[in-house]
Amino acid sequence: MTFDKLESPREYCGLCGVSGAANPLEAIYLGLHSQQHRGQEAAGIMVGVEGDCRLHRDNGLVDDVFHSLPADWRQAAITHAIGHVRYSTAGGSSVVNAQPLMADLAGELVGVAHNGTLCNSVWLRRKLQEEGAIFQTSSDTELLLHLLARGLRKHHNGDLWNALEAALRELRGAYSLLLMTRSHWAAIRDPLGFRPLCLGRFPDGGWMSASETIAFDVAGARFEREVEPGEIVVVDGRGDLESRRFAPVKRRAHCIFEHVYFARPGSYVFGDSVYEARKEMGRQLARECPADVDLIVPVPDSGVFAAFGFAEQSGIPLDMGLTRNHYVGRTFIDPGSHVSRGKMATRKLQPIGEALRGKRICLIEDSIVRGSTSRARIRAIRETGAREVHMRVSCPPHRHGCYFGIDFPQRESLLANQAEFSEMADILHLDSLGYLSRDGMLGCVKAYRPQDYCCACFDGDYPVRPEGL
Numbered sequence: 001m002t003f004d005k006l007e008s009p010r011e012y013c014g015l016c017g018v019s020g021a022a023n024p025l026e027a028i029y030l031g032l033h034s035q036q037h038r039g040q041e042a043a044g045i046m047v048g049v050e051g052d053c054r055l056h057r058d059n060g061l062v063d064d065v066f067h068s069l070p071a072d073w074r075q076a077a078i079t080h081a082i083g084h085v086r087y088s089t090a091g092g093s094s095v096v097n098a099q100p101l102m103a104d105l106a107g108e109l110v111g112v113a114h115n116g117t118l119c120n121s122v123w124l125r126r127k128l129q130e131e132g133a134i135f136q137t138s139s140d141t142e143l144l145l146h147l148l149a150r151g152l153r154k155h156h157n158g159d160l161w162n163a164l165e166a167a168l169r170e171l172r173g174a175y176s177l178l179l180m181t182r183s184h185w186a187a188i189r190d191p192l193g194f195r196p197l198c199l200g201r202f203p204d205g206g207w208m209s210a211s212e213t214i215a216f217d218v219a220g221a222r223f224e225r226e227v228e229p230g231e232i233v234v235v236d237g238r239g240d241l242e243s244r245r246f247a248p249v250k251r252r253a254h255c256i257f258e259h260v261y262f263a264r265p266g267s268y269v270f271g272d273s274v275y276e277a278r279k280e281m282g283r284q285l286a287r288e289c290p291a292d293v294d295l296i297v298p299v300p301d302s303g304v305f306a307a308f309g310f311a312e313q314s315g316i317p318l319d320m321g322l323t324r325n326h327y328v329g330r331t332f333i334d335p336g337s338h339v340s341r342g343k344m345a346t347r348k349l350q351p352i353g354e355a356l357r358g359k360r361i362c363l364i365e366d367s368i369v370r371g372s373t374s375r376a377r378i379r380a381i382r383e384t385g386a387r388e389v390h391m392r393v394s395c396p397p398h399r400h401g402c403y404f405g406i407d408f409p410q411r412e413s414l415l416a417n418q419a420e421f422s423e424m425a426d427i428l429h430l431d432s433l434g435y436l437s438r439d440g441m442l443g444c445v446k447a448y449r450p451q452d453y454c455c456a457c458f459d460g461d462y463p464v465r466p467e468g469l
């Protein structure tokens with residue numbers, strides 16, 4: 001078990017698809033690399049070359065996986081490609097679960113890359129197994145391949161796109177998908193649009209798809225539009241694009257936590273700039289929960305932009321009183337080891353005494369999950385000589401699990417479920433604690449109505465009923 005897994009929500013997956021780019025391999029590398037924050041366990045790429053498909057995937061970061069690409073890929077005439085960065089929210093972290101997954105479906109090579117978590121995967125897996133399906137992985141994604149194979153065989157007479165539409169109608173939950181064959185690739189979003197997925201265009205006419213628009217900026221494409229919930233966008237080898245619908249949009253459930261924590265500030269997600277939304281959350285937090293302090297201190301990295309907003313709104317100076325060690329990866333630390341909580345907390349973020357000593361400070365944090373890292377960090381800050389330590393959090397308290405692709409610890413271990421709000425500041429050794437309200441948070445995004453966002457980890461109102469709840 002990793003330290004990070006114990007203490008904070010985990011990223012999940014990032015997607016990138018390309019065709020018609022001057023250098024598809026470079027474009028997909030840049031697109032995946034810019035989305036590395038969405039998954040660091042494994043990466044993979046599937047390419048179309050001269051009417052055939054090739055796949056390369058492995059555990060590790062994008063750079064590691066691309067360094068081990070077969071040498072002849074660099075000279076290959078690649079027409080289209082899909083890629084994936086993975087953190088396992090469902091399925092283990094073994095390399096067999098790295099994506100894209102590729103299968104030969106009665107002569108049609110099909111690859112799939114998935115971001116999200118299905119809510120009916122246990123039921124679907126059992127049903128398919130009863131029908132004779134044999135699974136090679138423990139990931140949700142393989143379910144789609146089995147549903148496709150069954151549909152092609154039984155109902156759709158080899159028509160992949162009709163079989164795909166029928167298969168998608170059997171899935172419940174969160175899925176943004178890229179699918180690829182020898183001649184086409186497709187970008188797909190679930191009918192509620194939980195996870196982001198966008199389309200971009202290269203200046204010479206090629207297409208790109210990515211979870212976050214920052215991939216377009218880095219790879220030289222221009223944002224065109226979001227893939228709509230319930231839509232399949234099919235791109236062929238010539239760059240022609242066809243939009244198909246497999247479900248109507250009755251309501252939306254965009255994950256608000258993308259704006260709070262996950263997405264990169266340089267991205268647009270669900271039509272809003274993450275930078276603007278995050279900064280506005282800081283401003284709104286300052287309006288709702290002001291703090292009488294000398295200094296605003298962000299908790300890097302995701303608290304930084306909310307802290308800028310809080311400082312701007314309150315007129316209180318901001319300083320980087322915590323510095324991040326960028327060379328701390330997701331190192332395995334034995335839970336039974338004797339490394340103290342304090343050392344663990346300061347391993348990643350070190351307080352700077354010169355910035356904090358003698359001051360009343362307000363930390364700006366993006367979320368509190370279990371609270372144990374925050375508590376140890378606050379103790380370390382007090383040891384530098386800070387006079388008062390307050391904290392403001394740029395989202396509401398986390399009280400519920402996520403079943404749509406974000407990995408929170410068990411509900412019972414979330415701090416907001418373990419203590420009354422009035423006790424939490426004491427537990428964390430804080431002089432005061434304040435959270436942004438749900439309505440305040442939703443007021444910081446503009447492109448869609450408040451009811452178009454999922455807030456289930458805050459309010460328990462699940463847009464799709466998870467299995468077993």
Ligand code: SF4
Pocket residue numbers: 194254255256257258401402403404405406454455456457458
């Ligand atoms: S439950 Fe929370 S993290 Fe999960 S999709 Fe909804 S808002 Fe996002």
